[in-house]
Amino acid sequence: MTHHSPDNELGFETRAIHAGQSPEPVTGAVTVPIFQTSTYAQEGLGRPYQGVYEYARTINPTRSALEACIASLEDGTYGLAFASGLATASNLMNLLSAGDHVIVGDDVYGGTYRLFTAVMQKFGLSFDFVDTSNIESLEQYVRPQTKMLWIETPTNPLLKLTDLEAAAAFAHRHNLISVVDNTFLTPWNQRPLSLGIDVVVHSATKYLGGHSDVVLGVMATRSREIYENQKFHQNAVGAVCGPFDAWLVMRGLKTLSVRMARHAENATALARLCTAHPAVEKVYYPGLSDHPQYALAQRQMRTPGGMVSLVLKGGLEAARACMESFKLFTLAESLGGVESLADHPAIMTHASIPADRRAELGITDGLIRLSIGIETYEDLRTDLLRGLEAAARAAELSPAI
Ligand SMILES: Cc1ncc(COP(=O)(O)O)c(C=O)c1O
Known part of the structure; x- marks a missing residue:
């Protein structure tokens, strides 16, 4: 299941090891198996297995376990995993439409800058790269078309910080979707959703995986609307991660x-x-x-x-x-x-x-x-x-x- 309600009774370390990861029902295997399959036997014509499992781009149980785990660790309700951090960022752009405007931190990861300027701009999105460490100064950049605020804190590579509570309040005031790239700190250090931010995104390639052996991205949110949009595009666009990579990140999370x-x-x-x-x-x-x-x-x-x-x-x-x-x-x-x-x-x-x-x-x-x-x-x-x-x-x- 990709859905997971935050269970605040369990500690972070416990959830890092157990969230989304019950023993496998056929053999009791303690570790979630790598479901290396592209498709599933159907129960009858038009009847996917258990009403859910039809094709592995849409759903894969190894990926689902990771998605539940990251949702829990970020104090979110929903999680989704993708082929890379940038694939995740790219999927998030589907929350926007041509003509929309985004306020972005001015020293975000170079690949994020490139995605926004060299790829997304040609689809009619526009971006202002500004210093988000001073939230009051952001007012001047808000236009009727502004729909999203994209923050990295600390920034890469200059380690400037943004006050996330202030950023979330600013975003709510202007009806913007607030997104925080939490790659540098991970949920062990900082939980943006608990401070009112709408979406957390990660390059799990970094600390979440933790062993420099996998490229993968994840996002987490408490908003059902955002999740449904993102789940639809995960399948419609198709930048999913493979089950082995999902498994590697889950293994990394246990020692986060x-x-x-x-x-x-x-x-x-x-x-x-x-x-x-x-x-x-x-x-x-x-x-x-x-x-x-x-x-x-x-x-x-x-x-x-x-x-x-x-x-x-x-x-x-x-x-x-x-x-x-x-x-x-x-x-x-x-x-x-x-x-x-x-x-x-x-x-x-x-x-x-x-x-x-x-x-x-x-x-x-x-x-x-x-x-x-x-x-x-x-x-x-x-x-x-x-x-x-x-x-x-x-x-x-x-x-x-
Ligand atoms: C802060 C940050 N966000 C996003 C990314 C992109 O992630 P990936 O390389 O997994 O696509 C990176 C990669 O270096 C990063 O450092």
Whole structure:
């Protein structure tokens, strides 16, 4: 069943392991089986199995278990799973029609920016990319055609926050559907639906899956109307995930809470280490007391998460020296896996944002984004210091930058 009523009597960790996942009735298998089938035997002509199972794009029991689990973890009523985070975002665009306008955060994931500007715009949707960290300033962008508010908090890669209660109130006042991309924090850290947001979307490729072995997306909502629209389009558009991928994400979810706690513990210690290092110009991490929205972070998020961004003195050459001298931090796109990764947003994840726009946003050539994994802290510390020392040497060699 994709429907799941939030059962607040059970704790988060319990629901991460059990929600949507009763033992399988034929054998008692404790783990939800991977229903690797495209179709189901019908009970008679025009009679799908149990009145439900007809074709696996429409419904698959492994996918349904994941959908129920994510609905529960996000304190939602309904969940849906798709082929990727972007497939989920794309499905959500079906809540809109040609002529509609969307207010979007100004440093959302580059692929989201590309989906909206290079794909959705040609179907007659329009987008304003604005700083959602100041909700009052959003009033000026609301038009009669505005139908949706799309937020990432913390943002990627600059870790700016948006006050979700204020955002939800603003959206309700203007009758907008509010959407939060909760990829960076996961429901263990932040539950937007409980703060009045209409829809949560995730790249489950990241922390929810947690092991860098699957590409998948999910959404959750409490609104029956939104769910029915999205369920219809999940089937009509067809960007569903496969059952094995759904199973991998479900397996990841079982350890979400212990992983997220360790990610945050390692990230907090490493962010503090960086603030004191001479190679570093600036550290972005909502767990540092000099983060401009530290108070909001304390109120809205259980922990500051596992993502840390740094600006290195010496620009691109320092960033290159740092990243190429790492032995543990793997130079790779993506984030949220158990292993630590290093990304250079301007060249890698955010290259699809035009250079002048990147400069406006502060995505400079010296900026690196670290996805802090759950390896032994001392090993990460040694590796990061190795990188920072290499950056310092490179900055000395190119002082003019
Ligand atoms: C915050 C955020 N949202 C959405 C996506 C897109 O997800 P996917 O790569 O699963 O399509 C990403 C991917 O990097 C992301 O970081």
